[in-house]
Amino acid sequence: MSARLRTAPTKSALLNLRKQVRFLADGHALLERKRELLTRLVYQHIKEYQGRKSTAHAALHKAYRWLAIAQLRMGDRSIAQATLGSTPSTSMKVLPRRALGVQYPSVEAAVVAPQPVGLLGTDPSFDEARMSFAQAAVHLAELAAVEMALHRLISEQRKAQKRVNALKYNIIPSYRKVIKQIAESLEEEERGTLFQIKRLRDASVKKRT
Numbered sequence: 001m002s003a004r005l006r007t008a009p010t011k012s013a014l015l016n017l018r019k020q021v022r023f024l025a026d027g028h029a030l031l032e033r034k035r036e037l038l039t040r041l042v043y044q045h046i047k048e049y050q051g052r053k054s055t056a057h058a059a060l061h062k063a064y065r066w067l068a069i070a071q072l073r074m075g076d077r078s079i080a081q082a083t084l085g086s087t088p089s090t091s092m093k094v095l096p097r098r099a100l101g102v103q104y105p106s107v108e109a110a111v112v113a114p115q116p117v118g119l120l121g122t123d124p125s126f127d128e129a130r131m132s133f134a135q136a137a138v139h140l141a142e143l144a145a146v147e148m149a150l151h152r153l154i155s156e157q158r159k160a161q162k163r164v165n166a167l168k169y170n171i172i173p174s175y176r177k178v179i180k181q182i183a184e185s186l187e188e189e190e191r192g193t194l195f196q197i198k199r200l201r202d203a204s205v206k207k208r209t
Contacts, residue, residue: 063132
């Protein structure tokens with residue numbers, strides 16, 4: 001960074017560097033604010049993710065329990081025959097969402113009333129299993145959307161944190177170090193000029209006397 005900031009020790013360079021530091025400081029403040037907002041969103045999504053994960057696991061447990069009951073009452077072959085030609089029992093739509101410049105998917109999912117199958121050889125537990133798996137699919141889709149959003153928000157939050165740290169601990173201090181060096185060089189040059197002027201003035205006074 002210091003090699004990139006090498007510049008002539010002039011007043012115009014000093015003013016330009018000070019202007020750049022103010023710009024970098026403003027950028028650091030904005031990035032810090034973005035990082036804080038991203039962190040808040042991450043924690044919100046973590047809480048939502050934990051809730052949806054618990055709900056999805058409970059829905060899957062219920063669905064497999066009904067499937068086990070249906071298998072006991074009907075048998076695997078009858079279940080396979082009953083599901084032939086069945087229509088989808090869920091409707092899903094993936095929509096893009098954006099927050100703080102981060103794009104992630106949002107899912108709109110709902111259970112579709114299952115079409116009836118032949119009554120011969122079926123058991124009410126079969127219908128319960130179908131409905132339970134449809135509900136579980138909806139919960140899993142919602143869980144996947146939250147998990148994807150959480151992953152992307154965490155990734156963006158980490159990027160913002162790295163940029164904040166780079167500005168705070170590397171870039172801005174490097175600029176300020178060069179500014180200090182130039183300011184000290186200009187002050188030293190000014191003192192030398194004043195000393196020369198004083199010497200010339202003293203010499204002029206001696207000549208007159």
